[in-house]
Amino acid sequence: MRKLCLWFGLLTKRLYKKATFVAILVLIPVMVLGYSAAAQEDSGMLAVALAQKGEDTLAQEMIDRLDDSGQVFRFVRCDSAQEAEDLVRGGKVDAAWIFLEDTQQRLERFVKDPKGDNALVTVLVRQENVVQKLALEKLGGLLYTYCCRLVYLDYVRAQVPGLAHLSDETLLQYYEDTFQSAELFAYDELEGNMPLAQDTHYLTAPVRGLLAVAIFLCGMASALYYTEDRKRGTFGWLSARGRPWAEFGCQMVSLVNVSVVALVARMLAGLTVDMGREVLITLLYCLCVAGTCMLLRRLCGSQRLLATLLPVMVVAALVLCPVFFDIGQMRTLQYLLPPTFYITAAYDGAYLWKMVVHTAITFGAYGLLGAMKKE
Amino acid sequence: MEKYVYLQGKRLLRYLAGALCVVTLLVIGLWVAFSVLVQQASNAEENKPVAVAMVGTADDAMLQMGLAAMKSFDATRFSMKLVEMNEEEARAALADGRVGAYVVFPEGFLEEAMMGNILPLKFVSTTGAAGMVSVLKDEVGAVISTLLLESQKAVYGMHMAMLDENVDGRGEKMTELAIMYVEYVMVRDRVYQISSLGIADELTLEDYLLCGLAVVLLHLAGLPFAPLMIRKDLSLCRMLAARGKSAIGQAFCDLGIYLAGMLALVAVLLVGASFIAELPKDLFWVCLPVVLLVCSFSFMLYALSGDLIGGVLLQFFAAAGMCFISGCMYPVHFFPVSVQKLAAWLPAALARSMLGGCITGQQDGRVCGLLLAWCGLFVAVGIVARVRAVKEARV
Numbered sequence: 001m002r003k004l005c006l007w008f009g010l011l012t013k014r015l016y017k018k019a020t021f022v023a024i025l026v027l028i029p030v031m032v033l034g035y036s037a038a039a040q041e042d043s044g045m046l047a048v049a050l051a052q053k054g055e056d057t058l059a060q061e062m063i064d065r066l067d068d069s070g071q072v073f074r075f076v077r078c079d080s081a082q083e084a085e086d087l088v089r090g091g092k093v094d095a096a097w098i099f100l101e102d103t104q105q106r107l108e109r110f111v112k113d114p115k116g117d118n119a120l121v122t123v124l125v126r127q128e129n130v131v132q133k134l135a136l137e138k139l140g141g142l143l144y145t146y147c148c149r150l151v152y153l154d155y156v157r158a159q160v161p162g163l164a165h166l167s168d169e170t171l172l173q174y175y176e177d178t179f180q181s182a183e184l185f186a187y188d189e190l191e192g193n194m195p196l197a198q199d200t201h202y203l204t205a206p207v208r209g210l211l212a213v214a215i216f217l218c219g220m221a222s223a224l225y226y227t228e229d230r231k232r233g234t235f236g237w238l239s240a241r242g243r244p245w246a247e248f249g250c251q252m253v254s255l256v257n258v259s260v261v262a263l264v265a266r267m268l269a270g271l272t273v274d275m276g277r278e279v280l281i282t283l284l285y286c287l288c289v290a291g292t293c294m295l296l297r298r299l300c301g302s303q304r305l306l307a308t309l310l311p312v313m314v315v316a317a318l319v320l321c322p323v324f325f326d327i328g329q330m331r332t333l334q335y336l337l338p339p340t341f342y343i344t345a346a347y348d349g350a351y352l353w354k355m356v357v358h359t360a361i362t363f364g365a366y367g368l369l370g371a372m373k374k375e
Numbered sequence: 376m377e378k379y380v381y382l383q384g385k386r387l388l389r390y391l392a393g394a395l396c397v398v399t400l401l402v403i404g405l406w407v408a409f410s411v412l413v414q415q416a417s418n419a420e421e422n423k424p425v426a427v428a429m430v431g432t433a434d435d436a437m438l439q440m441g442l443a444a445m446k447s448f449d450a451t452r453f454s455m456k457l458v459e460m461n462e463e464e465a466r467a468a469l470a471d472g473r474v475g476a477y478v479v480f481p482e483g484f485l486e487e488a489m490m491g492n493i494l495p496l497k498f499v500s501t502t503g504a505a506g507m508v509s510v511l512k513d514e515v516g517a518v519i520s521t522l523l524l525e526s527q528k529a530v531y532g533m534h535m536a537m538l539d540e541n542v543d544g545r546g547e548k549m550t551e552l553a554i555m556y557v558e559y560v561m562v563r564d565r566v567y568q569i570s571s572l573g574i575a576d577e578l579t580l581e582d583y584l585l586c587g588l589a590v591v592l593l594h595l596a597g598l599p600f601a602p603l604m605i606r607k608d609l610s611l612c613r614m615l616a617a618r619g620k621s622a623i624g625q626a627f628c629d630l631g632i633y634l635a636g637m638l639a640l641v642a643v644l645l646v647g648a649s650f651i652a653e654l655p656k657d658l659f660w661v662c663l664p665v666v667l668l669v670c671s672f673s674f675m676l677y678a679l680s681g682d683l684i685g686g687v688l689l690q691f692f693a694a695a696g697m698c699f700i701s702g703c704m705y706p707v708h709f710f711p712v713s714v715q716k717l718a719a720w721l722p723a724a725l726a727r728s729m730l731g732g733c734i735t736g737q738q739d740g741r742v743c744g745l746l747l748a749w750c751g752l753f754v755a756v757g758i759v760a761r762v763r764a765v766k767e768a769r770v
Binding site: 018019044047140141142143144147149163171218221308310 | 400405411514524525526528529531532533535543548551552555556558564567570601683685686691692695696711712
């Protein structure tokens with residue numbers, strides 16, 4: 001055990017002499033805390049300018065009801081329709097919703113003739129996309145709540161003479177009292193999935209994946225350093241059986257250092273799940289990356305080929321693993337890259353076992369290749 | 376000095392073929408990323424980014440009708456693909472990523488609704504943070520809830536009033552009002568009129584992402600040249616310096632050779648791309664300051680790092696971090712205003728604007744000026760680091 005600690009200490013000391021490695025260790029918490037701080041600020045996938053033509057209390061009430069507490073929309077209140085239009089034209093916002101004058105009268109006309117040309121709002125967009133469509137659904141939903149009340153009152157007045165003696169206020173009271181706290185959707189996770197400790201913000205959502213890729217990159221860099229050590233004969237004094245352990249040691253030292261910093265940074269930013277689980281995932285992930293990088297080193301042979309492969313592997317990990325988006329149809333390819341397991345194991349226990357299998361396969365292949373190459 | 380340039384040129388040729396292979400693989404990877412990002416945000420009918428499975432609708436004729444109406448007429452058909460499955464299939468499809476979520480209609484949902492009881496629908500998704508569904512599910516759920524619950528409030532509000540006042544014909548009136556509401560739901564997109572201003576001086580999302588990912592590609596394309604730029608053994612530089620060939624001159628030679636290599640790569644890529652799509656005529660000339668920026672940025676990092684592996688790592692982390700904040704991977708307006716303000720001054724954002732100007736045909740001289748200022752700064756820092764390294768090696 002003492003010998004193991006001594007080896008770990010010596011290899012760590014060697015690593016900390018490399019200024020770049022220290023710089024990366026500093027960059028990781030800065031990046032994670034930066035993302036976290038940015039996510040606390042007011043942001044949204046779609047910025048919408050809100051304005052009204054003329055003074056209308058109903059339009060003002062509608063604008064006040066638009067809620068941007070979620071992370072999809074960011075509403076910018078404007079003093080005039082022209083200001084909202086200028087913001088769209090200048091690319092400062094994605095859309096403008098301009099509530100037209102005489103909103104109440106327009107709403108009444110719409111209820112009487114829903115297929116006629118009785119729009120209440122002018123929507124200015126630069127380009128239509130899915131989030132824009134969803135935004136319009138949100139606007140439609142808001143206007144529908146007002147429209148619903150009017151349709152109800154109109155229908156009761158015209159078609160139910162038995163309720164003619166009731167005032168509008170009484171009828172609306174019946175409307176308001178019905179399904180006051182009904183929830184149409186009960187949200188659930190896929191079987192085997194665990195809910196995350198906190199709501200994921202779209203800005204911090206890729207952090208876990210980016211760190212997984214960064215750790216993988218450090219594993220690749222360790223493999224490069226080891227090829228250099230082999231060339232120099234740094235571990236030449238070790239027996240042939242001992243050298244793979246030296247390589248494993250070099251890998252684990254850098255991976256453990258980076259992983260611990262990444263874990264602490266995420267913990268400080270409040271982006272972790274259960275701590276015990278995180279430690280287990282981190283430990284397994286270090287082994288998984290070590291296996292993959294050692295195998296890649298043996299497969300490539302030369303430092304140049306490995307260095308050439310590095311950016312390709314990183315881009316492949318960023319694209320194929322669920323970092324920014326999840327390409328569901330490419331599951332098999334995802335399994336080849338370790339970051340998939342680090343990202344998914346946080347909420348899906350099955351991926352812990354898959355990670356163990358992946359690690360066993362890579363170490364097995366590494367041993368087999370070593371025996372074939374007589375390395 | 377000519378001999379040094381010749382030697383570096385020869386070294387460059389050794390790396391060029393490998394760099395081209397790497398860049399080709401990077402182009403493929405980034406093209407996949409671009410396609411997925413565009414598909415997620417696309418408005419095209421055939422490109423619905425959110426596939427949602429419906430469970431428990433197959434045996435109910437009314438729900439089948441409702442679903443058919445939603446698929447054919449409703450506005451949500453532009454953003455969602457609804458597919459019917461049983462729960463087992465839906466669970467497997469969700470685990471495989473073929474659907475983003477599934478909704479389970481409980482047994483007797485409609486009968487209970489007729490009685491005024493809303494049985495909650497189970498909306499099942501994965502906890503996975505990546506993907507549109509996880510971000511949009513609350514908003515989509517809120518919209519659908521509003522439409523259904525508001526209609527039900529009216530229908531059952533009237534029912535309760537009629538019950539309290541002992542008015543007959545409740546069933547008939549409720550059905551009539553419910554049908555009326557279905558009509559209003561179907562025409563809810565007529566409450567607003569859309570006016571598209573066109574993209575004018577701004578880019579479409581596709582063009583924006585294309586420019587952003589091109590900047591990322593250029594930064595990563597510099598990585599295969601790291602062995603050319605990072606010398607572990609500075610004895611040649613020391614010897615040249617001793618013979619009066621200054622370290623500054625050598626650094627400029629290195630930068631020039633690196634720039635030539637990158638321009639050669641860009642030229643090959645553009646020639647290749649011109650077979651696939653029609654490119655703007657001045658694209659190469661617009662790329663020139665952008666390539667200069669990328670070269671000077673990595674030149675500085677390579678000079679600061681000193682060793683090959685450290686240089687590659689530093690270049691990757693710095694480039695990826697800067698490109699992300701500059702909105703090369705996400706549209707920049709996704710970020711808070713403070714980050715947007717910072718991003719506007721970052722070199723990667725300026726490079727993206729420069730490439731974007733090529734598409735819109737409106738180049739901003741200020742952007743080009745700032746870009747060149749950044750280049751000057753990076754080159755200056757890189758040269759200082761290089762001169763110091765040569766001096767220290769001399770000692």
